[in-house]
Amino acid sequence: MTSFQRKRIFYQGGFFILFIFAPIFDLLRFDLIAGHLIVFGQPWTLGLDDYLAGKIDNAQMSLNILLRVIVPALLVAATVLGVAWRWGRLYCGWLCPHFSVVETINQLVRKASGKQSIWDKKPGPAWHPDGTPAPTDRRYWLLSLPFALAFAFLWAVALLTYLLPPAEVYGNLFNGTLTRNQGLFIGVGTAALFAEFTLARHLFCRYACAVGMFQSLAWMSNRRAMVVGYQRERARDCASCPSFCDHVCPMRLKPRTIKRLMFACTQCGQCIDACHSVQRNNPNGSLLTWIDGQKALQADGSQGLLASESAAQKSRAIPL
Known part of the structure; x- marks a missing residue:
């Protein structure tokens, strides 16, 4: 495993722990019983009770809505979309607790069947990009x-603690005294998530996750954003490689293509690491690299040429 992937797993693990423990320590949750958010241990209310009691007027209530709902929502959206506009779906590939589960189960399924998903048409190579064997064992x-x-x-269970006091949820769970609604929520949630984790992990990330979709739209709008670049002129160097870059992608994408076909890329960099391992003895290095700015613009679906350069070449080709 490369240092790049170790760093990414460190961030994923840290954020997964935060996801589980945030409601326990009242860092962030919505308490259905109290009827308001709790942020860093403090109630985050709109002051609706004071408004109904006549303690604050319309102007103050409007200001509360602006400062406690609209502004925070816009700041969060601007931050997430701003990062995505420049670097792509970094939240998905580096933080998202769902995607870390996707990758974990993918690896277990690969060890069991040679494929990362039951929807893959055929198993991947029987060895790793570094040349070591990658045997399968159905016991996985x-x-x-x-x-x-x-x-x-x-x-x-974690999702329920974002809605109800965690001490109550975990206490009832450990004592076997869950209420009917609590048991129903956990039971239905577990069944739905188990089906999704088993059958549609990457499909959910690609087509059903709103957070990922908006990040992708922001990323696609910036033709200079960071993207995986492929050196097409060296395609001959891929002849001896069984498409490791395709097989390692947890989103089941094909990295050696244009950006529009990499819409759901999570910037995990596994394809780049795989190519680097395969080409480790090649003096020209990896065929897949991170590119941005002018290089990304040149590689954005125009066969490696800027639109202006293409137009210039066409004008030179037309006899006057």
């Missing part, structure tokens, strides 16, 4: 399915 199914179920249960 005994780990992949329980892992998917355990993650689904953990997610369902």
